[in-house]
Amino acid sequence: MPYALxxxxxxVLAVVLRWYLRRARNADPDGEQxxxxxxxxxxKSHPESLTRPITPSATPLRISGPAASAATQPxxxxxxxxxxxxxxxxxxxxxxxxxxxxxxxxxxxxxxxxNPELAAAEDVARAAxxxxxxxxxxxxxxxxxxxxxxxxxxxxxxxxxxxxxxxxEAEGPHAVTHYFESNYPGYVGWRWAVTVASVGQGEPVTVSxxxxxxxxxxxxxxxxVPWRDRVQPxxxxxxxxxxxxxxxxxxxxxHLTTDDEQFGDVAKEVGFGRKxxxxxxxxxxxxxxxxxxxxxxxxxxxxxxxxSCGTCGFFLKLSGSMGxxxxxxxxxxxxxxxxxxxxxxxxxxxSEVDVDVSSTVPVAEIVYDDATLEFEPRxxxxx
Numbered sequence: 001m002p003y004a005l006x007x008x009x010x011x012v013l014a015v016v017l018r019w020y021l022r023r024a025r026n027a028d029p030d031g032e033q034x035x036x037x038x039x040x041x042x043x044k045s046h047p048e049s050l051t052r053p054i055t056p057s058a059t060p061l062r063i064s065g066p067a068a069s070a071a072t073q074p075x076x077x078x079x080x081x082x083x084x085x086x087x088x089x090x091x092x093x094x095x096x097x098x099x100x101x102x103x104x105x106x107x108x109x110x111x112x113x114x115n116p117e118l119a120a121a122e123d124v125a126r127a128a129x130x131x132x133x134x135x136x137x138x139x140x141x142x143x144x145x146x147x148x149x150x151x152x153x154x155x156x157x158x159x160x161x162x163x164x165x166x167x168x169e170a171e172g173p174h175a176v177t178h179y180f181e182s183n184y185p186g187y188v189g190w191r192w193a194v195t196v197a198s199v200g201q202g203e204p205v206t207v208s209x210x211x212x213x214x215x216x217x218x219x220x221x222x223x224x225v226p227w228r229d230r231v232q233p234x235x236x237x238x239x240x241x242x243x244x245x246x247x248x249x250x251x252x253x254x255h256l257t258t259d260d261e262q263f264g265d266v267a268k269e270v271g272f273g274r275k276x277x278x279x280x281x282x283x284x285x286x287x288x289x290x291x292x293x294x295x296x297x298x299x300x301x302x303x304x305x306x307x308s309c310g311t312c313g314f315f316l317k318l319s320g321s322m323g324x325x326x327x328x329x330x331x332x333x334x335x336x337x338x339x340x341x342x343x344x345x346x347x348x349x350x351s352e353v354d355v356d357v358s359s360t361v362p363v364a365e366i367v368y369d370d371a372t373l374e375f376e377p378r379x380x381x382x383x
Contacts (some may be wrong), residue, residue, distance in 0.1 A: 112170040118196055119168050121205045125178035125194035126162060132210040133161035133182075133192065162192055166215075174198055175208065182212060189218035250282030283321065290326055295336045297344035305346025306353050313351035315341070 163181030170176050175197035182190040195208040214220045236242055244251065254274040278286070290296065302308075309315045314331035317323045318340075325343055329336040334349040 112172055114168065114170045115173065115176055115198075117201060118174075118176040118198060118205060121176075121196050122165055122168075122178060124205050124207065125196055126165070126180060128196075128207040128210050129162045129180050129192040129194050130160060133184075133212075135161075166191060171195060171197075174200070179215075187212065187218070189215045191215045191218075250279060250285060251276040252279035252282075253277075287322065287325065290340050291342055295329075295339055295341040295345050297342055299345065301335065301347045302342075302345045305348065305350065307350045308344050308346045309341050309350075310343035311350075311352065312346075314349075315343070 161183050163183050165178065165180055167179045168176055169179070175195060177193050177195045180192040180194070182188075182192055184190070190212055191214075192210065193213045194210050196205050197208050198205050231242065254277045292298065296302070309327065309329065312329075312331075314329060314334065316328040316330050318326050318328070326340050327343065329339055329341050331337055331349050331351070334347050336345065336347065
């Protein structure tokens with residue numbers, strides 16, 4: 001039986017190999033027909049390539065395959081012009097002018113070159129900056145620095161408010177900005193920025209604007225923070241008002257509002273009289289804040305306490321979902337009196353604390369006083 005099976009497999013393998021070889025031989029005419037079709041399409045798409053002269057190093061196109069013979073190999077044409085066998089694929093036309101540029105530079109505008117005439121107008125820019133920075137006596141005037149011209153301020157200010165030239169930057173083909181250091185005592189690291197412009201080469205240089213801007217090392221005010229975000233716990237004092245936003249995530253509607261007075265009275269009686277109550281997020285934030293605060297299990301007092309608040313008689317348990325973890329301390333001698341405490345918090349004022357009042361020196365039940373010697377005199381001798 002095994003020999004019959006092996007023989008059958010050998011026959012099947014021979015049939016498959018014979019079919020594969022026959023298919024390979026029949027594929028060569030199809031390849032020649034496909035090459036002819038491609039040659040025809042190339043001649044239609046690139047007719048100008050047919051008129052290129054043949055170079056001496058040109059190599060004729062050769063057809064491969066077992067059925068090809070020397071008689072079927074094409075040869076170069078004897079005319080002065082090339083044949084289809086020398087056509088090379090033409091690159092696709094480029095429609096994007098920046099397509100061949102690196103990805104980082106694609107679409108980025110080139111830096112504006114400095115106008116040499118405006119870049120050399122440093123004296124014009126400095127004169128404009130000094131005129132703008134000149135001390136004045138008008139408190140709402142243009143100069144940033146206002147000095148008392150009747151006192152000694154002008155005499156004491158020996159240095160010019162405009163310092164050294166630190167750079168120039170192109171603003172376009174007809175404008176540049178010159179930067180000068182500022183010598184104002186309160187503006188360390190700031191720079192005078194003077195923009196000069198001209199309409200063309202050989203035309204007068206004019207001043208567009210003069211401003212005082214912070215430099216890379218300037219001391220500037222921090223970013224403005226809305227007052228609502230600046231309020232911290234404990235900042236609210238007597239008489240201060242802190243409105244709550246209508247969409248505060250810590251709150252949720254208490255009940256549906258209605259014009260029915262009877263429904264409103266019943267809602268107040270059962271505890272639904274508030275328009276908004278703590279939401280799940282609000283309860284979670286409060287629980288995390290209390291648990292990690294000064295009256296949570298991580299406090300130093302809780303670590304040294306003889307017992308936890310959950311077993312103390314002065315512990316008032318909260319109602320609702322918070323009752324399993326928090327309560328209020330009612331011991332006036334405890335550090336957390338009147339505060340929300342965790343059931344795992346504890347202090348030395350626990351109601352069940354027991355202090356040993358016995359002496360630290362061990363005392364025996366029978367005490368012998370041997371500090372003095374007691375003796376009794378013997379009586380008279382018996383007769």
